[in-house]
Amino acid sequence: MFATSGLPEFPPMPFARPLSRLLARKGFEVAGSFSCRAFDTWAPFRPVGGINKQRPDDADLAAAHAFAARLPDGPGPTA
Structure with missing residues (x-):
């Protein structure tokens, strides 16, 4: 999962967590986040x-x- 934010993530309550949980509920495998x-x-x-x-x-x-x-299965080398 890729995300951007104007402010740094607050470790006890990462802003990406709700999106990650939503994706998992929809059947997606979240292998990591950036x-x-x-x-x-x-x-x-x-x-x-x-x-x-x-x-x-x-x-x-x-x-x-x-x-x-x-x-x-990450991306290979870029041209």
Whole structure:
């Protein structure tokens, strides 16, 4: 599962957990999850034009690809 968020995940209550549970209830196997920071215009950030305007960036995308490569049947090398 891949997700983005404007704020870091709070370990005792990860924001991806409800999505993971929903996918499992729908019959999907969740082999792992990856999240990174991303542009966010949620209500308190809207007046300042949002946060993390340059995210996800190349480093985030490389980390996502590395995560996917570790999954069973992950992607092969990129061209």
